[in-house]
Structures are given as C-alpha cells and as structure tokens.
Amino acid sequence: MQVAPHVYVMHIDDGGVMHPGGSNNYFVGDPHTDMVLIDAGDQHRAWTRSILEYYARLGRPHISAILITHGHQDHIGGLDRLYDALQAPVRCHPKLVKRLEAMLGPGVVQPLASREVIRTGGGATLRALFTPGHEVDHVSFYLKEDRVLFTGDCILGASSSTVRDLASYMRSLHLLRRFPHDTVCPGHGPVVPPPRGPKLVQWYIKHREEREQQILAALARGVGDVRALARAIYPRNLPRGLRQAAESNVATHLEKLVREGKVVATPARYALAS
Template identity: 35%
Template sequence: MSASTFRIDRTVTSGTFSLDGGTWDVDNNVWVIGDDTECVVIDAPHDATAIIDLVGGRTVTAILLTHAHDDHIDAVSTLFEAVEAPVHLHPDDRMLWDAVHADTGPDGDLADGAEFSVAGRTLRVLHTPGHSPGSCCFHLPEEGVVFTGDTLFSGGPGATGRSYSSFETIIASITEKLLTLLPETVVHTGHGDSTTIGAEAPHRQEWVDRGH
C-alpha cells in the first residue's frame, strides 16, 4: 500500500457577512489539511455541503475557527452534525459566537501555543487579536504554511473598522506573531489569494502610515 499523501485542499464558499447593522456579500476560503485518512477543517462558512464534499469521507479530527464573525461560523452546526468533530474557538470571541449560535457553545478553547496533530503534522495556534479579540492563525511549520483567517491578507492587515476590532492591536499581532516567521512561509488567507510572509513584511510601515 502506498503512503497516504499529506495535502492542503481549499474550497471557496459564498454568502454574507453582517455586523454593526450592515451586510456585505463575501467569498470565503475553507482550508482542509490532512491526508487520505484524516483531516482538520479551518473555518465553516456559508455552505456545509461544499466543505463536506472537500472532506470526502475522511475523519475530521477538529474544526478550527480563525474567529467568530458570522461568515466564518454560520455553517458550523451543520458541519458538526455531519463530521462529528470538536469545534475550537478562542474564548475572546465568544460574544461574536453567541450572536450566531446562542443555544450552543464551541467544544474547546483555542489558546496561544496550543497544538493540534493531524496526519503526522502539527498545527500551532497563534493568538493574533485585532480583527477580533479572539482571532487566531494556525502555523504548519513542517509545510512552511500559515493560515491567517482575516488577520493578514495579500496586501495587508484585515479590516479593523468595526466593533471589537483594533488597528493598533492587529499591527502588533502581525508584527510579533507573523512577520517573525520565515519569509518563504506561505500565507493562506480567509478571503482572496494566498501570499507569503516575505511579500508582505516590507510593507508594514505603509500599513501603519495608511492606518493613522
């Protein structure tokens, strides 16, 4: 029997994001990390069926949420029912979770430095507040990849103009937790195209100047 191949799969789901009385159309990335037997799902936006199809019958060992804005968690109940994997969220985003899923809670809390094993690899949690208080990224050093949710995009930091967000905090998080990773680290984002740490790092001062 040939060895099962570790891989990172992506699907894009479409729906809406609502906060502070506004609603916007959005396309979200969903990342599934693992091999032919088991996997971890990062975020549960909009369309549980599309995520389940990407899982493809594998055992899901965890559903990891980068943060609890509704466009990242609105399909989590249906996904959980299908794959029966524990849902993990940083507790600092519980108020955002409760606005969407008032009758149930996550199964586990994310914490900075916590680790999740999948298919012989280790995902390390990086708590990166700013876009929301409980925003987290997931670093996969063996593959040279970090999953940044809405903390860092191709072109700069995630939005900080809405409730519970802070521009100064997201800049500190990116500087201390992400720009310290190897420059060749691939950044897989919550929306849009992937980038690298090396491509984004030179623009930090531009972000700061633009944000003030």
C-alpha cells in the same frame, strides 16, 4: 485544490464586496488518515454544501477538529450543520467559546491555548497564534511542516483587512512575521504562494505604517474629521461598502494615535438630525 503537502483548499466565490477574490475553507492533514477543518463559512446552505462536497471528494477523512479563526458570521455561520455532519470538537479562542456553545450545546467547544500545537494526519502540526486586531477573538495557525500560515481575516489574499484595534493588530502582524513561511492561506482572496507569500506580512506592516503617515500628513494640513481624512487618503471612486470600511480604518488609526499621545481629539461638532 491541494496547495501544500498537507493543505487542501475549498474556494468559493461568495460574491461579497468585502471579499474580493472569494473565500476559503481549508482541510489540513492527510486525507487517508485524519484532517482538521479551518472555519465553517457563512450561513448560506450553498456554502456549507460546497464544504461537505469537497470533504466527500477528499474521501471523507476522519476530522479531528474544526478550528475557528474568529467569530464573524462568514466564519461560523455554517458551523451548526458542519458539526452535525463531521461530529468533531470545535476549537476556538477562549473569548469565543460561550457564543459557540450557545449555538452547539455544552461540551462541544474547547478553548485553544495561545501557542497550543494541534496535531493532525500525516505528521502535520498546527500552532495556534492569537492574533487580535481584526477581532478580539482572532486566531491564526502556523503549519510548520509545510511553512504555511493560515491567517483568517488578519491578512487577506486580495485586499487589506478591516481592523477594530490597530495597536493589537500591529502586534499580531509582528508576531506572524516571526514564523518562517512560504505560503499564506487567508480567509478571503486567493492563496498566496511564493514569491509574494513570504513578503505579504511585511507588506501589510508597511501598508499600515504608510497609512498612518498619510493620516498624520493630512492632519498637519488641517484635515480634521474621519470622513474628510478618508476622502483625502483613499481613491475617490470607492464603492459605498468600501468607503465605510475606509472610514472605519481611518477611525482605528486615529484611536491608536490618540492612545499613543500623537494626536488629540477635540469635542465633536453637532448638526440637526435629518
């Protein structure tokens, strides 16, 4: 489906509990000349096949690069097969190069530079924005001509993302906000057009700030461990996988607050192993 003048999305319902609203791969550029592909999906053959079928429907344009948003399995699992089919250089964050080279061989993977501009068909340009937080090697892309942000897993279309380092994540959100956009194209969940698209980054920032306030308020009430904090803050009926994600989100908030000197950690309690 075409979602902007230079943007075509291959949407797949991969059925993961962590991916409400499915997942996306993007072809960006001009199908009559050349395009880049953003992300490679996971290792399931059906996913790779969907990407290649969509590519055939676009008329098999020349692919000038495969851009990777980050090194999680659901973004690089199909890379080996896609590289064989498309024979395009793979571009990613410098911290991910070694891992992808181990998969694809030497000379194939080229590190992106921060703010580098990648040109593709139809005069479209993508600017690489290093956005660590969800993962250290995370990159987002800004398509100026269409006012589109490709946010990988930094911002999702139908849920909030899991975060490893919240302080860097917040800096990344503030960076994304500086690039004027109408549409957010996330790694998972639906594409978010106006009127919600331009407000989504701000909503994410506000959401995290509110979480932090909730955690500080619960700590003030004497709730003092990750599990209890997650129970106090999140809905009671979260599915198991999301409960774990909620707890790890609480933990990343606490790490940030400790580093900022707003919270102190006291030694852990111990219990018999079960």
